Amino acid sequence: MRILDVMIAAQRVVIPGEQIEQVYRNAQAQPAEQIQSLAAALGWEVAPPRAAFAQHKSLIWGVEAVGQVVDLPLTHFYRLPRLLLQAAPPYVWALARLDNALCPVLNLDILRPIAPDG
């Protein structure tokens, strides 16, 4: 499965490649008012975005860093344990193993952006 890994709040998070339209290494090159903070949408500590990527719905998500779009074998994806699945929001649908670390895999189609004014 094709994925992009991004860094937010010192944590790697995985985005399905099919939801990525464009990757921007320099967030400052984008109009600031169009950038949605991925960290804020997840309820995590927000840092100024240094990179960004565009979702296929043309939302621009700001993140601290973007990795590479890579093909990750399906064997690297894991279901959430039942206890976590019951409590986690639906946009976290799996965990992926990247460099021997587990990373949440998001479904951006059901993640609601948070407006800059909260």
Add this chain to the structure above:
Amino acid sequence: MTFDSETYLSAAETARQTQDEAGPAVQITVLTFVWGQDWYALPLSAVSEVIELERVTPIPGLPAHLLGATNHRGEVMAVVDARPLLALLPGSVNANSYLVVINVEEELVGLLVDQVGDIHDVAQVPPTEDDPHDHNHATAFSKVMMLDVEAQTLSLVNITYLVEKILTAT
């Protein structure tokens, strides 16, 4: 003041009666561990294993007691800080953290602890009138006395209560 043997004999009678009513002290084997500054114990029968905590993956949107997931021999395991569920101050993951692995409805769950002690035989201490009458605390913990360490008491976590709390709080 004259010596009154009857006072002592009467007190001894009462003490024996109380002991009989309470029944014989139940002895169990426990694993001791530290939360914050205090020692606690879990019944050894409830402990699957103890592992060093290498890394917890936080997952957005989880309640405070669910710290995230960790890789446990190729399987993904939930990591729980049980303290908030037991009306204790929450802890945090650090370089010395361990996980006491327990079984919650056929699924392994890692309980975050600050330090792991040893295995001891303990006996339950009947509650006294001096104990605080905090119902929740009394349900979550019971006082036990270590049989192999003189005059050392611990709070034994009620594992049934804890598992129920984990399931209902999630």
